[in-house]
Amino acid sequence: MQVHPARIRPLGFTPPKPGPVVLWMGRDQRADDNWALLHAAALAKAAGAPLFALFALPPDFPPATARHADFLLRGLAAVETALRDHGIPLALVPGDPAVAVPAFLRRVRAGVCVTDFDPLRPGRAAREAVATAPVWDGALLEVDAHNVVPAFVASAKREYAAATFRPKILKLLPEFLEPFPDLPAFAAGNLAGFAPVDWEAARAGLVLDPSVAPVAGITPGPEAAREALAAFLADRLPAYADRRNDPNAGATSTLSPWFHHGHLAPQRAALDALEAKKRAPAGAEAFLEELVVRRELADNYCLHEPAYDTLAALPAWAQKTLGAHAADPRPYRYTAREFETAATHSALWNAAERQLVRQGRLHGYMRMYWAKKILEWSATPEAALATALSLNDRYALDGSDPSGVAGVLWSVGGLHDRPWASRPVFGQIRYMNARGCRRKFDVDAYIARHGGGAADHNGEVA
Missing domain, CATH: 3.40.50.620 (HUPs)
Structure with missing residues (x-):
């Protein structure tokens, strides 16, 4: 053991x-x-x-x-x-x-x-x-x-991107991706002096905001997590490689709430995905890239970057380009409260925000679009980052997590990315818009499903 x-x-x-x-x-x-x-x-x-x-x-x-x-x-x-x-x-x-x-x-x-x-x-x-x-x-x-590979072993420094981190992880995987032994049992006397926890009293002792209600239809705990993993590997893994970026396809794992709370070991998911690789090789490879390389890259970032939730943590090119375009006119400008209440002009963005608020989760592709539009429609990059992190942590069941932090910083500030063609507001930060979303998936079906509200005025800026 x-x-x-x-x-x-x-x-x-x-x-x-x-x-x-x-x-x-x-x-x-x-x-x-x-x-x-x-x-x-x-x-x-x-x-x-x-x-x-x-x-x-x-x-x-x-x-x-x-x-x-x-x-x-x-x-x-x-x-x-x-x-x-x-x-x-x-x-x-x-x-x-x-x-x-x-x-x-x-x-x-x-x-x-x-x-x-x-x-x-x-x-x-x-x-x-x-x-x-x-x-x-x-x-x-x-x-x-x-982590499959311990974060303090994977790299002694903050890695620039997945391209620099991946070789280190892949080299160490054979050493650390090993089966788990069983947990040994202790004699009943080990429980002496410890009554079962009074969970209702524990709940009553918390000071909570009741306006963000529990999410129906998702069960916490390790048993539910293992069932969710088994269902994904059996039913959706074959489509994962090709369809995971379609928010309507239902091809993602949806495992992040259980990963975040530690109900499911990522290493268990990796071991089981390897077992399923024989019948879904492309899906398993794509899933393992997200599960191990990308997720552990986020831990590497937060471990080695003290200012991980600020623009000061961004690469020099990203800080420079955001600073150069900070005063650019915004096509729309919204307050943090208007974002939170899905009160923008964009039906697609409003649908994404409502999915986050109602379901406690947001499809990965839509989370990128959602955060990038917060950048485009906020008064400053600093305000955009604060709004995106706050909304993600407040409503997402996987909020306050290294993957969420890194995901927002990638979307808003080019973390772990490279410079792109310059545009107003974004500078050289990777750009997304509603027209690009329409090329990826059925935007109208997504809006209808999640209740987008106001119609998009212009696909190019929405």
């Missing part, structure tokens, strides 16, 4: 001490296919020590909407059931993780805490605070359970 040692790195300088082992669960919320949990279990078994799982829940966790809380808590409830079936309790502690986690570790006299990898600032700040907390003096270990 040994976890590849390159997946593991210490945070801080304190060595392991005798006592219980705690898995501090964050980005990877599942019992199966979880390298962080497997490593914690191996340490506990080797030491003959108890193993506990922990999740810290701030009362106002961002974006603090009813939609995200519902998906998070129902998913965690399913994870708790699976953990307890293995004799592992899950403790849900309220409060700022920087304070709540060290307090819990001290209370249970933990000798080692294992946590999962997260390249975003809030997660990294919480881990740094726990590693240096004076109230607990055990060892904190970080395990990348989210």
